[in-house]
Amino acid sequence: MQTPAVPLQHPYNTPTEPPVASRQPFGDPSVLGAMESSTKTAKTCTWWESGVIYQVYPRSFQDSNGDGVGDLEGVRKRLDYIASLGVDAVWLSPIYPSPMADFGYDVADYCDIDPMFGELAAFDALLADAHAKGLKVLLDFVPNHTSIEHPWFRESRSSRDNPKRDWYIWANAAPDGGPPNNWTSDMGGSSWEFDPTTNQFYLHAFLKEQADLNWRNPQVREAMTNVLKFWFDRGVDGFRIDVLWHCFKAENYPDNPLNPDWISTQGEKLKVFQKHSADQPEIHQLSADFRALADGYGERLLVGEICLPVPQLMTYYGTEASPGVHLPFNFQLLDAPWNAEALGKMITEYEAALPPSGWPNWVIGSHDAPRIAGRLGETQARVAAMLLLTLRGTPTLYQGDELGIGKVDIPPDRVRDPQDLRQPGLGLGRDPSRTPMAWDSCRFAGFSAAEPWLPLHGDWGMRNVAAQQGDPASMLELYRALLKLRREHEALSLGSFALLHAAGDVLIYERYQKDRLVIALNLGAEVQNIPDYGATTLLLATTGASMFSNTLAPNEGVILQRLNY
């Protein structure tokens, strides 16, 4: 297996600054970020560079058969809603047959649909309807592990000489009879599970019901490549690749270094540094192979889930000669300190670290992360929405954030997330982000005719699509307005980025291409004066204001279009 070329850490693309004269009237002495270039135009970009992705968590989007769990027919029926937001693609979290130990991230058959969600015909109908409405469809590809109910694993565990034994990672006990090494599972405890049938341990980076595949085995590569082909041939537009950075582990499984700062309340995942159990050099050739396959089908997209610091994250773009995934997910906004200095630094450092042809991307919510409105409060979540949808790069929205769903209390008897159930009391539960969509104020919020698998958010009677639709002051209409602006202004979807001001609670940057837009965000609850940016038109304010005169109201974000530029 070939190791990748030198990891990428190039400075950003050759900047093409706007004429100096045109920068003067901004009058802000603190132009912090180098002007970043973008040569993309609507004609030369791919759909996913100018596009916006919307994540659907199918269990919680729309139930069509009254079992309290969302399904594909439900998603199909709601495609008009998704299209009405103004997004370009839908990413569906896993829909494959699964015992649902990790709600679909434990796949028992990669080439079928779980009966709970429908069948292949329902998927084909969804795909065809989505395409007819101009929406792309991305599936979730889960290469690191399968369910232990997958026939491959059943065979593998049946005997040491089974032909599929080496498809998974098996090892003998340590001399003391314990697990082969000190690797810890992200879901708590050792990442090794003893299997009495053959007296060996198998590896699982996540639940013990999710056995890690051995990607060093060429048959695994071939079988999983066939999975990708199966769905590409069916017409899917790409994949979000689950925990891509986990797929390879160091040979001979050396102990991971201990994290000296670990405290038990952090969960066992952080007990060791995952030096040998993840992010191995071999992953880059695998990414390159996935990429070559995807590109062979035309304009398809691969988004890699990679939770690593920026320098390592950048290596997943690959090299010019051997490109990796198109978009290594950039999760930094999920837990960024919410102050202008930190955000400004984070944005400029990320931009500066991108490889020459690396396209940025941003995420502000997911089925794994706390709700942004829960974290920041509703008014500041509006500012966060403006940030997400005006930064340079492909944004991914998570269902329900467009309604401003905030903190949700899950009663103890309704907790379903295995991560929470296995490490109780640490606040690791992901259920609050997975509660059902609220469509209207009917019983069960129009999500289902039956009690949903997770409770609805507390204020669903008021906070639902029907209640917000058409109300210009609502979060939903703010998202629609932001997405409309993004579509109308190439400066927002494809243009260059420059940071103008990042101090205290005020973050100001500009995006420019055919026109020039200034985005000024007040991250705090005090009124803030901002510099005079010359003649401008207010395009949108998160507060609904229709006038602007260099003063940001508390928790207000504005998009200004500079005139005479």
Ligand code: NOJ
């Ligand atoms: C990341 C997924 O987003 C998460 O929900 C899942 O538990 C793990 N990968 C394991 O597949």
